[in-house]
Amino acid sequence: MAYVIAPPCVADYSCVEVCPADCIEPRPDDPSFDTAEQLFIDPSRCIDCEACVSACPVGAIYSESRLPEKWSEYVTINADHFATVR
Ligand code: SF4
Numbered sequence: 443m444a445y446v447i448a449p450p451c452v453a454d455y456s457c458v459e460v461c462p463a464d465c466i467e468p469r470p471d472d473p474s475f476d477t478a479e480q481l482f483i484d485p486s487r488c489i490d491c492e493a494c495v496s497a498c499p500v501g502a503i504y505s506e507s508r509l510p511e512k513w514s515e516y517v518t519i520n521a522d523h524f525a526t527v528r
């Protein structure tokens with residue numbers, strides 16, 4: 443079970459600064475940075491610490507089990523980001 447970033451994300455990078463696992467991307471030096479509309483969490487590296495949730499100013503981060511149904515596809519969308527850039 444990992445945390446998931448949903449569409450409210452405004453890409454302000456607050457979560458990146460607090461994540462101890464460095465699993466939130468893209469970062470400015472990543473190839474996909476210019477085209478990404480939001481950030482994503484790598485489920486294989488997230489350690490479920492929840493630090494990102496309180497850091498997010500727009501409430502865009504959820505544990506997978508609490509992700510609103512309307513954004514359920516974002517579990518796969520977050521994971522797919524890492525499948526395509528690596
Ligand atoms: S739950 Fe923790 S490890 Fe996972 S993305 Fe958030 S800050 Fe990073």
Ligand code: SF4
Pocket residue numbers: 447450451452453454455456457458481497498499500501502503
């Ligand atoms: S803190 Fe929230 S709004 Fe900012 S980049 Fe992370 S998920 Fe997006």
